[in-house]
Amino acid sequence: MSAIRTEKLRKTYGDVTALADLTLDIEAGELFGALGPNGAGKTTTIGILTGQLQPDSGTASVLGHDPVAEPVETRRHVGILPEQESPPSFMTPREYFDFVATVRDVPADVVEERVEQWAQRLSFAEKLDTLSSDLSRGQQQKVMITQAFLHEPEVVFIDEPLANLDPIVQERVKRYLQDYRERGNTLFISTHHIEVAEEICSRVGIVYDGRLIADRRPAEMDDEESLLDTFVANVGSDEEWTEPTATAGDD
Amino acid sequence: MTSLNRRLFVEMLREEWRLHSELFGGSRFAGFPVFVALLTSGAVYLLTTTGTEIGAILAGVHGLALFFGLRTGSTGFVGQDAMRDVLGDATMLVFSARTLPVSQRRLLSVFLLKDAVYYAVLFLLPIAVGFTPAVASGDLTLLAIPTAWATTTAMFLLGVTITFAAIGLSTRGASGRLLLLGLAAGAGLAFVSGVDFVQFTPYGLFDGATLPEVVVALAPIPLLAVIGIAVYDTSYERAARTAGRTFPRWQARLPFDADGLTVKTLLDVQRSSGGLGKVLFSGGILFAVSWLLIDLAETITGLEPSTGISFGAILALSAFTTYNWITMYDDVASYQLYPVSVADAVRAKFRAFLVLGIPTCVGYFLLAVVWQGARLPEAVVGLVLLVGVALYLFGVTVALAGFDPNEFLFDTVLFAGFGAALAVVLVPILIVGLVLAPVSTGLLVALGVGGVLVGGIGIALYRRSVPKWERHYRR
Numbered sequence: 001m002s003a004i005r006t007e008k009l010r011k012t013y014g015d016v017t018a019l020a021d022l023t024l025d026i027e028a029g030e031l032f033g034a035l036g037p038n039g040a041g042k043t044t045t046i047g048i049l050t051g052q053l054q055p056d057s058g059t060a061s062v063l064g065h066d067p068v069a070e071p072v073e074t075r076r077h078v079g080i081l082p083e084q085e086s087p088p089s090f091m092t093p094r095e096y097f098d099f100v101a102t103v104r105d106v107p108a109d110v111v112e113e114r115v116e117q118w119a120q121r122l123s124f125a126e127k128l129d130t131l132s133s134d135l136s137r138g139q140q141q142k143v144m145i146t147q148a149f150l151h152e153p154e155v156v157f158i159d160e161p162l163a164n165l166d167p168i169v170q171e172r173v174k175r176y177l178q179d180y181r182e183r184g185n186t187l188f189i190s191t192h193h194i195e196v197a198e199e200i201c202s203r204v205g206i207v208y209d210g211r212l213i214a215d216r217r218p219a220e221m222d223d224e225e226s227l228l229d230t231f232v233a234n235v236g237s238d239e240e241w242t243e244p245t246a247t248a249g250d251d
Numbered sequence: 252m253t254s255l256n257r258r259l260f261v262e263m264l265r266e267e268w269r270l271h272s273e274l275f276g277g278s279r280f281a282g283f284p285v286f287v288a289l290l291t292s293g294a295v296y297l298l299t300t301t302g303t304e305i306g307a308i309l310a311g312v313h314g315l316a317l318f319f320g321l322r323t324g325s326t327g328f329v330g331q332d333a334m335r336d337v338l339g340d341a342t343m344l345v346f347s348a349r350t351l352p353v354s355q356r357r358l359l360s361v362f363l364l365k366d367a368v369y370y371a372v373l374f375l376l377p378i379a380v381g382f383t384p385a386v387a388s389g390d391l392t393l394l395a396i397p398t399a400w401a402t403t404t405a406m407f408l409l410g411v412t413i414t415f416a417a418i419g420l421s422t423r424g425a426s427g428r429l430l431l432l433g434l435a436a437g438a439g440l441a442f443v444s445g446v447d448f449v450q451f452t453p454y455g456l457f458d459g460a461t462l463p464e465v466v467v468a469l470a471p472i473p474l475l476a477v478i479g480i481a482v483y484d485t486s487y488e489r490a491a492r493t494a495g496r497t498f499p500r501w502q503a504r505l506p507f508d509a510d511g512l513t514v515k516t517l518l519d520v521q522r523s524s525g526g527l528g529k530v531l532f533s534g535g536i537l538f539a540v541s542w543l544l545i546d547l548a549e550t551i552t553g554l555e556p557s558t559g560i561s562f563g564a565i566l567a568l569s570a571f572t573t574y575n576w577i578t579m580y581d582d583v584a585s586y587q588l589y590p591v592s593v594a595d596a597v598r599a600k601f602r603a604f605l606v607l608g609i610p611t612c613v614g615y616f617l618l619a620v621v622w623q624g625a626r627l628p629e630a631v632v633g634l635v636l637l638v639g640v641a642l643y644l645f646g647v648t649v650a651l652a653g654f655d656p657n658e659f660l661f662d663t664v665l666f667a668g669f670g671a672a673l674a675v676v677l678v679p680i681l682i683v684g685l686v687l688a689p690v691s692t693g694l695l696v697a698l699g700v701g702g703v704l705v706g707g708i709g710i711a712l713y714r715r716s717v718p719k720w721e722r723h724y725r726r
Contacts, residue, residue, distance in 0.1 A: 075591075091515065129493045135491075147588070
């Protein structure tokens with residue numbers, strides 16, 4: 001059964017085409033990684049699938065809901081972790097989780113327990129009563145990860161999940177994402193880190209110029225093939241760039 | 252100026268321009284200085300023809316320049332995180348000491364110079380030019396215009412450098428803050444004991460001054476700038492602030508706030524600089540201005556105004572500043588992570604407005620009624636007008652500017668639209684309140700019905716504008 005579907009999704013910003021007829025079909029229980037260079041259209045795709053942006057044309061569906069026509073209802077059933085959003089500056093993480101729980105109708109006792117677990121998992125228990133504006137970027141990212149999973153949604157959209165995190169926490173997050181998927185949930189992550197996509201995703205789509213140009217399952221790829229090769233073959237290689245040589249007179 | 256300083260100066264100037272034009276109406280922002288000049292001209296013409304002393308107008312403009320400078324001066328220091336609340340993920344050159352081989356002190360010095368040039372040309376020059384009607388009527392000489400430009404610019408710089416020095420000292424721990432407190436107490440004491448500060452400010456130079464007086468009036472500017480830049484501790488980091496679990500407590504007290512969005516807004520206002528006191532303070536300024544205007548109207552017309560009607564109409568203007576405070580610390584995008592619509596977000600702002608804005612203006616209204624005395628029927632109708640016009644202003648602001656009411660201040664078209672919508676309602680009420688007192692029963696009934704009607708129009712305006720903003724923010 002499809003958890004996320006798009007059909008010829010198109011979105012432009014002025015003269016720039018962010019999505020050019022993007023078609024996707026992601027099954028429930030997949031950890032799908034949208035891999036692509038900066039500006040490929042990954043963030044726009046998440047924006048449309050979570051009802052934050054309106055496409056120019058095409059259709060989309062998340063857990064049977066149309067995010068274009070029913071943005072609020074769609075967001076009720078999903079978790080969202082955007083790349084550039086911080087928790088509200090003048091709330092402490094504890095208050096922010098109270099707020100998220102209220103907005104998402106999560107019972108107070110359940111929230112207490114989950115916040116406790118997340119604070120331990122991501123090592124920010126001692127920051128729970130610090131105003132969010134005074135947290136480091138890494139701590140803010142931990143708070144934002146927690147809010148995305150607080151209501152344990154069936155589908156979670158994550159833009160660059162490991163941004164600003166230290167290596168130990170990165171490992172814990174990667175492990176949690178895989179466990180979460182094994183419990184039957186669906187995750188859509190956007191990244192431009194090939195090794196992360198290769199390591200944790202059950203399926204990787206390479207997005208370039210607003211199109212899905214390759215679709216792979218890392219576990220099924222043979223030893224000869226790597227995501228990096230696939231990426232380079234489709235997106236372009238480093239060989240196209242030649243470092244300029246120093247000219248006479250340069251120090 | 253060295254080539255690096257020159258380059259920094261040009262880039263900061265460009266950055267400031269782009270920042271303002273991005274925030275306030277794009278290319279329309281270029282017309283803003285012309286609009287300021289026209290607005291000042293109109294105000295100078297109206298005030299002088301209704302008998303206001305030109306000296307009083309000039310004093311007001313100099314005071315405004317000082318206040319503007321005090322506000323602007325904090326920008327270089329407040330830091331990127333505070334700016335982010337207003338501007339989004341913006342990075343400004345003045346914050347680039349950590350990434351460029353340029354010292355924070357050099358960046359601050361160039362930033363100060365950039366502020367001086369940018370605001371002197373774009374804002375203070377149009378204001379000075381706006382005094383042309385007073386020259387035409389013979390109230391001022393032609394020379395007064397460049398003089399006013401120079402002295403308002405100097406007042407602006409005085410404000411900027413006072414803030415620079417104060418913030419610089421506050422980064423020096425307890426000793427710096429203690430010194431700052433001592434200086435403020437000394438200044439307060441001197442003022443109370445009758446020292447005329449004005450003669451030591453650039454405003455004191457407006458009517459001509461001797462060379463020593465010029466030196467005394469202008470010397471504090473470079474002195475304060477040097478102190479601010481020299482004592483500013485570039486390694487200063489504010490201690491992380493903690494807070495108790497206020498959110499659920501406040502939410503329990505607001506039974507209508509099931510989704511918690513209103514409490515979030517109230518917490519933003521309460522925990523940001525100035526706390527809830529800033530709402531009271533801006534209301535207090537409007538109260539003082541209302542008092543002066545109504546008093547002035549009485550002097551000009553020789554008629555006793557209706558306290559209830561006139562204060563009711565003017566104090567309702569605080570709706571705009573309150574809406575500004577409650578929308579300043581977030582944007583619509585931040586709500587789009589949750590199952591919340593734009594309508595829910597605006598409704599939360601409306602409720603926060605009812606909780607914060609209405610009691611504030613009603614409080615000042617009651618103060619005016621008690622202090623000035625008012626006929627009971629006029630006070631009751633004034634109260635209806637106060638609430639009605641405040642709701643109307645809320646609706647007009649949401650309809651025109653959505654979550655960005657600051658755009659009004661710099662977007663000529665929006666400002667003109669807002670001014671027209673305001674005038675349609677306020678002018679008739681003020682004519683009745685200032686000229687037709689005591690107000691007849693028939694007129695009072697009409698005004699009361701009108702107050703309820705404009706309040707209803709305000710609510711309808713905000714509700715009807717929601718789909719427009721829903722589309723706008725998903726574009």
